[in-house]
Amino acid sequence: MIASTNGTSIAERFTGKNFDVRVLRQDGPGRPSYWERHRVAYERDMNVISVLQRIAAQSQTSDGAPVSPVVWDSNCLEEVCGACTMVVNGKVQQACTALVDRLLSENPEGIELRPMTKFPVIRDLFVDRRRVFNALKKVKAWIPVDGYYDMGPGPRQSQAAQEERYPLSQCMSCGCCLEACPQYSKIELTRRERESAAAFDLRQQAAWNQAFIGAHAISQVVLFNEHPTGKMNAGERIEALTSSGGVQVCGNAQNCVAVCPKEIPLTTSIAKAGRAVTVYKIANFFKR
Amino acid sequence: MAKPKVMIIGGGLAGLSATMKLAELGLDVDLMSLVPVKRSHSVCAQGGINAVNNMTRQEGDDEWLHLDDTVYGGDFLQHQPPVKEMAYWAPKVVDLMDRLGVTFNRTQEGFLDNRRFGGTLYKRTAFAGATTGQQLLYALDEQVRRHEQSGRVTKYEYWDFLGPVLDDQGACRGCVAQDLVTMEIRAFPADALILGTGGCGLIFGRSTMSMVCTGSAASRAFQAGAKYANGEFVQVHPTAIPGADKLRLMSESARGEGGRVWVPRKPQDPRQPRDIPESERYYFLEERYPEYGNLVPRDIATREIFNVCTKEGLSVEPGRLCVYLDLTHLPRELLDRKLGGILEIYEKFQGVDPRDVPMKIFPAVHYFMGGLWADYERSADGGLVAGSPRNQQTNIPGMYAIGECDYQYHGGNRLGANSLLSCIFTGLFVAPGIETWLNSLPHGTAAEQPSSLFEQARRQKQQQHEALLARDRGTENPYLIHQELGDVMTRNVTVVRRNDQLREAYEQICQLEQRAARASLSDTGQWTNQNVVFTKALMDMFPLAKVVTKGALLRDECRGAHFKPEFAMPPIHTEDPIERRREAEAWCDRFEANNKKWLKSTIAVYGKDGEPQISYEDVDTSLIPPRPRLYGLVGAEIIEQVWKERAAARETSPSDGNGAAGEPRSQTASTAH
Numbered sequence: 022m023i024a025s026t027n028g029t030s031i032a033e034r035f036t037g038k039n040f041d042v043r044v045l046r047q048d049g050p051g052r053p054s055y056w057e058r059h060r061v062a063y064e065r066d067m068n069v070i071s072v073l074q075r076i077a078a079q080s081q082t083s084d085g086a087p088v089s090p091v092v093w094d095s096n097c098l099e100e101v102c103g104a105c106t107m108v109v110n111g112k113v114q115q116a117c118t119a120l121v122d123r124l125l126s127e128n129p130e131g132i133e134l135r136p137m138t139k140f141p142v143i144r145d146l147f148v149d150r151r152r153v154f155n156a157l158k159k160v161k162a163w164i165p166v167d168g169y170y171d172m173g174p175g176p177r178q179s180q181a182a183q184e185e186r187y188p189l190s191q192c193m194s195c196g197c198c199l200e201a202c203p204q205y206s207k208i209e210l211t212r213r214e215r216e217s218a219a220a221f222d223l224r225q226q227a228a229w230n231q232a233f234i235g236a237h238a239i240s241q242v243v244l245f246n247e248h249p250t251g252k253m254n255a256g257e258r259i260e261a262l263t264s265s266g267g268v269q270v271c272g273n274a275q276n277c278v279a280v281c282p283k284e285i286p287l288t289t290s291i292a293k294a295g296r297a298v299t300v301y302k303i304a305n306f307f308k309r
Numbered sequence: 310m311a312k313p314k315v316m317i318i319g320g321g322l323a324g325l326s327a328t329m330k331l332a333e334l335g336l337d338v339d340l341m342s343l344v345p346v347k348r349s350h351s352v353c354a355q356g357g358i359n360a361v362n363n364m365t366r367q368e369g370d371d372e373w374l375h376l377d378d379t380v381y382g383g384d385f386l387q388h389q390p391p392v393k394e395m396a397y398w399a400p401k402v403v404d405l406m407d408r409l410g411v412t413f414n415r416t417q418e419g420f421l422d423n424r425r426f427g428g429t430l431y432k433r434t435a436f437a438g439a440t441t442g443q444q445l446l447y448a449l450d451e452q453v454r455r456h457e458q459s460g461r462v463t464k465y466e467y468w469d470f471l472g473p474v475l476d477d478q479g480a481c482r483g484c485v486a487q488d489l490v491t492m493e494i495r496a497f498p499a500d501a502l503i504l505g506t507g508g509c510g511l512i513f514g515r516s517t518m519s520m521v522c523t524g525s526a527a528s529r530a531f532q533a534g535a536k537y538a539n540g541e542f543v544q545v546h547p548t549a550i551p552g553a554d555k556l557r558l559m560s561e562s563a564r565g566e567g568g569r570v571w572v573p574r575k576p577q578d579p580r581q582p583r584d585i586p587e588s589e590r591y592y593f594l595e596e597r598y599p600e601y602g603n604l605v606p607r608d609i610a611t612r613e614i615f616n617v618c619t620k621e622g623l624s625v626e627p628g629r630l631c632v633y634l635d636l637t638h639l640p641r642e643l644l645d646r647k648l649g650g651i652l653e654i655y656e657k658f659q660g661v662d663p664r665d666v667p668m669k670i671f672p673a674v675h676y677f678m679g680g681l682w683a684d685y686e687r688s689a690d691g692g693l694v695a696g697s698p699r700n701q702q703t704n705i706p707g708m709y710a711i712g713e714c715d716y717q718y719h720g721g722n723r724l725g726a727n728s729l730l731s732c733i734f735t736g737l738f739v740a741p742g743i744e745t746w747l748n749s750l751p752h753g754t755a756a757e758q759p760s761s762l763f764e765q766a767r768r769q770k771q772q773q774h775e776a777l778l779a780r781d782r783g784t785e786n787p788y789l790i791h792q793e794l795g796d797v798m799t800r801n802v803t804v805v806r807r808n809d810q811l812r813e814a815y816e817q818i819c820q821l822e823q824r825a826a827r828a829s830l831s832d833t834g835q836w837t838n839q840n841v842v843f844t845k846a847l848m849d850m851f852p853l854a855k856v857v858t859k860g861a862l863l864r865d866e867c868r869g870a871h872f873k874p875e876f877a878m879p880p881i882h883t884e885d886p887i888e889r890r891r892e893a894e895a896w897c898d899r900f901e902a903n904n905k906k907w908l909k910s911t912i913a914v915y916g917k918d919g920e921p922q923i924s925y926e927d928v929d930t931s932l933i934p935p936r937p938r939l940y941g942l943v944g945a946e947i948i949e950q951v952w953k954e955r956a957a958a959r960e961t962s963p964s965d966g967n968g969a970a971g972e973p974r975s976q977t978a979s980t981a982h
Contacts, residue, residue, distance in 0.1 A: 049836050064553055066659065071553035077840070078788035080831035089832035090840050094344075096519045098555045100657070101443050102348040117554070120660045143490055144837040154345065158458050163451035164410040169333050169737065175407035177419035187412040187438055190447060194347055248410050 031122040034129075035063035040121075041083065041131030042072055044091050047142045051211065054142070057091075058083045069109055069116035069124075069134065070098055073146075091134075093146040100282060103193030106200075107146045108135040113200040113280055137200045141209040152208065152229045153194045156238035159230055160261045164251050176249035189244040189290065191283045198236040198277035198287055204270050205233050233270040234262070236277035240290035246297065259294075259301045268294045311756040312337065313747040316484055316499035318470045318526055320346025322442070322729060323712025324505035325449035326736030327743075332456035334744050339497060340453065341465040341486060343521045347450045350507055350519035351732065354442025355560065357434035358406070358729040360399035362423055365431040372396045375433065377933055379727060382428040383678070383720025384869040385908060385935035386539065388928055391685050391700075391717045394693040395734045402733050403435050409448040412437050427561070427607065428724040436726075439560075439650045445729055469842055472529045473502055473708055474766040479534070481707035482755045482762060485770045489842060492835050494771045496763035498755035501743045503701075504530060505712040505736065508677040512850045512857070513803070514795015516674035517549055517558050527681055527714045528849040531856070535703045537913045537921075538716040539679035540853065541860030544723055544870050545803050547610035549673030550655060551631055556673035557658060559634065560651045563668075564603045566643070569635045570594050570614065571667075572623040582633055582667045593617050606940055608722070608870060611672040615804040618671070625669060633667035672804060676728060678719040678870065679860075681710035682912060685717070691932050693738070698746035701739040709743070711735035716910070721869020777841055778833045785828035787844040794821050794847075794854060802858050806873050811862040818858060822851040856913040856921045863923055866907040878903075878937075881944025893947040897955060900937050908935060934959075 039060040047054040060083040061075045077090035095105035098117040105116040110124055110133050124132050140148035199205045208228050212221045242258045245251035262268045271291050278287045315331055317324045320342035331338050342349065361370050375396035380387055407413060407421060413435050414422040423432040437444035456462040467489040474483045474496060483499040509524020510516030531537045548563070549556040564570070571592045573585050594613055595602045605613070614632050618624040625631050636644055636652075641664050644652060655663045682704060686697035693700055701709045701717075711732070718731040752758075801807075801814035825848055832840035866876050878900065881892045909925035916922045937952060939945035 048834075066551070067553045068658070070555075074554060074788070077831075078786060080840075087831065089834065089838075092837050092839050096344050096348050096521055097350065097353050098520065098552075099353055099557055099654075101352045101440065102344070102350075102519065104344060104348045118657050120658070122660050147837060150345075154347070154454070157451075158454060161455075161458075163455045164408070164448075165455070166408050166452075169330050169405060169452075171401040171404065172408065174404045174421070175410075178415055179419050180415045180417055183412055183415045190412045190437075190444055191440060193352070193443075194345075245410070250408070251410060 031125050032065055035125060036065075038063055040125060042076065043131060043133045044076075044145070045135040046091065046145045047136070049144055050141055050209070057088065063121070067121035069107075069119040069121070069132065070095055070105060072121060072132065073116065073134075091146060092144040094148075101193060103195030106137060106195045106197060108137060108200070109133070113137060113197045115195065115282055118282070137196060139200050139202075139205055139207050140196065141207065150194070150196050153196050153199065153235070153237065155226060155229050156234045157194070157241060159234060160238050160242050160258050161254065162238070162241040162245055162258075164245065164248060165254055166250065178249065182247065186244055186247055188283070188285055189240050192237050192240060192285055193283065194237060195282065196237075197280045197282060201276035201280040202233070202235060203274050203276065204272050205235050208232055231265050233266045236271070236287040236291060239268050239271070239294045240285060240287050243290040243293050255297075256301065259297050262294055263298050263302065268298055271295075311754045313500040313750065313754050314339065314498065314756070315501045315503065315743060315747075316341065316497055317503045317505060318342075318484070319349070319505035319507060319712070319714070320344075320450075320453075320464075320466075321349035321351040321505060321507055321712060322446055322449060322732035323736040324349075324503070325446065325453050326733045327503055327505065327711060327739055328462055329449060329452045329456065330737050330740035331743060332453075332461040334740055336744065336747070338456075338462045339465060339499065340462055341468045341470060341497075343467065343469060343489070345466045346453065346464065347447065349446060350522055351446040351729075352440075352443040353517070353519060353558075354445075354729055355439045355558065356426060357424060357436030357441045357726045358403060358445065358733075359426065359429075359433045359724070359726040360403040360435065360730065361396075361431075361433060362400065362403075362421070362435070364423070365433055368431060370431045370433065372399070374431070375399060375429075378429045379718070379724060380720060380930075380933055381936070381938065382724040383722050384938060385930055385933075386542070386720030386868060386910065386928060387718060388685065389930055389932040390687045390691055390693055393691055393932060394738070395718060395731060397692065398734050398738065399730055402730060402737070405737075406445055406448055406733070409452060411444050411448045413444075414438065426725040434726045442729060445733065449733075469845075470504075470506070470526045470529065471770045472766070473533050473705065474498075474763055475533065475705065476752070476758060476762060478752070479705065480751070481705050482758055485766050487770070487774070487842075489839075490837050492774075492838060494767055494774060496767040498758065498763060500747050500750055500755050501707055501709060503709040503711060503739065503743070504681065504714055505710075505732075506714045508680075508713045509850070509853050510674055510677075511791070511846070512794065512854045513543075513674040513798045514792060515552070515554070515556050517546060517556055518674075523846040523850060524853045525846040525849040527710075528853045530681060530703070530705070530708065530710075531913075532849070532852055532915050533705070534915065535705050535708065535710075536682035537680070537853070537856050538682040538910050538926075539721075539860070540677075540856035540913055541858075541864055541911060542678035542721050542870050543674055543803065543857065544676040544678060545611050545672045546675040547607055547614055547672050548634060548670045549675075550658060551629060551669065551671050552658060556671070557654065558673070558675070559655065559668065559670050561607070563634060563636060563648060563651060566647050567636070567639050568603060569638070570603050570610075570632055571635060572617055572625055572632050574623075576622050577624065577627045582635070583637070591617075591623065608872065612804050612872065614670075614672055619800075631669040631671045634670045635667035636663055637665060637667055674799070674803060676719075676723055677713060678716065678721065678723055679857075679911070680714045680716040682910075683710045683715045683717055687929070695738075696741040696745050698742045698749070700742040701735055702742075702746075707746070709739055711739050721871060774841070777844060778830060780829050783827045783829040785824045787825065787828040787830075787840075787847050790821055790825050790828060791847050791850075794818065794850060797821070798854055798857070802861055804872065806861050806871065807875065808862060808865075808873070811858055815855065815858045815862065818851060818854050822848075825851065852915060852919070852921065859921050859923055860911045860913065864907065864911065866903055868907065878942070880942055881947060889944070889947050890951070893944070893951040896944075896948050897937075897951050904935055
């Protein structure tokens, strides 16, 4: 049971009462954002997802004004899919593991929900994170197998190697590390007049590829370069990290590792990747 | 001839493995999903994936026994050839996933480690920590991204499948779908349409399933004429953590390590659990099943927990159904070492440390054995013909079903760690059949069909969409109707089923459906309108809710997860040997008669009046003759003895087709697993 500052439990204090939820809303890309206040009846075992579900069902503000439901992204609600990432009381996290009792014990005034700031808002709390997945393409985050016919088992691997790789492979591309990173900034382009959708996509992708790739993708390079088969193409992934927006952009603020919900050792990965890039550059220098 | 194209709906394990394999075969694939595919529901699977391995083989295991465990666990409701093919493919599937870089746990020599799962005697389950589903999904997601990069695969993420496009002959020519961001509705010509859209947990309100598991895609296919099979077979997991938004799984290992299930003897005792003395605690599993205690089989544990809360009114909390799962008597060191991972999940979501305070748990809807009816082509050796376009094809030509939304592999009850297998297997196996199908398209490619076919289908969905937006502001709220539907389904159509309650539930579903037709939207905009998308999904929940409920109502027997106490087979209590023998003979007679009547797939079709029409189809049990599941039944020994004598006698006389009798093989496994 979570206790509030004066000793009584949050459940005791709030049962039968309402609490305030302030949501930073935005009707669409390029539109102004605005705060909206909702009142939600306290229930036990609530998380921010269930708060948003109640808000959707109520579809009115605390003043009784009818409004459309707040839009948000979610799926598994078990903190394994990464969808419901948002900024809750100033901290980037998954809405599913943001427990109301804990939030109210930290701040009995209510709960404040904002969309992530490093990605373009599609609507309300729902943001466009395609750039996160694009980064996985840039670093070729996959094992380049010959094909999917039966070729027998994969390479044998030690327990120690599995224990190194397993934490890295839990990255759910949620974007927390990017939201917290001072070097990662928002890229929001708008389609020009007479620009085709395909041309716009290409321009957008080019902009993403120029800018900082982020901790998650650097860590994926380590994940694949440490795999016996993945290692065969390690150079291609390291090459991607030496290009514009690569590992050199990291300013070592170490915010990423502090906010990662899966506690992935991101800074260790960045250090490893940094060393690999140095070795790669020196080797290339002598090859010339 | 224009180049044929494949559209896959759903980017979980099944959809991704199909995409990857089709791309390898050189086909262009469109992959559509409600969410970025890396966020699909498959990530929630924890346990592992089953396959015979080198070690179990030397202990006497083989693929035939994997098949046997699967059909025995499924109470013989599966057609056996697809299951056989899956079991024989399983080692290849695990090898492939290993090559794709899945971080499977390892032995100290560097081989894949395996654990033992329910329903088998062998350590056949490969696993990656407690996140096997996530790890498998990521490996497939990475391969598909690779093909996306090469231009072979085009992803449509945040798109909602609205229905198939059917031509005059009733063949599938593509689909209509809606962009969840811009709300654009578009027709996609496709020469094969594959649905890998998972289960329909949301028709039960809250379940262990993800938010996209509304069943809407399968329902829309059903409403367009696809058959839906074995809908009433729904697996309920005994222990889940109740939440305001969803029910999260609590692994069986908590009981395996000594966890005890109890409720206060005094209904809704307001005291803290630690203040309730032993004498006032009711350890109902231990009292009722002294032999198995807290580790009774899953279906029994589920039923008992359900009964103690509903029938006996002993739920721990007044407003909510739950019992205690208590670990607090165990040393912290042991809990940290053996159960650390799952206890952290509880702590993370409940904000309570289960080492100090008993967990509150309740059964939750977890998996759908039933789904879209799919075909197969049987090979001479009792497996499937590789590359046959019939494999996984629904009754709508050109439309396929794979993964959880297909009904073929788990019969009346699914074994743990077989679902990841069936998803990846069907995804891989369907691909060469699709290739054959595309090479023999009867009336040209979809791209060559008149554009009016697609425009008409698109316009129809557009009109439905606009009519929904234009509804008058009524009094009904779609979110609240969904809650009510979930309550009705959970109360009446889950663990214990009674015909009077099922009849009443069906009535209530019909009333809710009528109310949903009057539900109005709180968002009538044309940009990222989740309100209208949810309302559509809600309306499509009713046809499936009816299929599940009606199937359950009509099936007057107990089989697998479907339990009707009124029709349960009786135990044998008598000690008198002659009487025992007589009762066992009668028991076996009744078992055979019941199989003759009910060992059949339930087939639902969407009637013109919108009601499901139910019929039954024989099951191919030609590989392993059905036998009684006797786990935990009093008198099992004598029943088993009589049954074996009958089976032996049958071996000398010819089989009589479907049902109880079949071609017995010499290699008959024991009935008491």
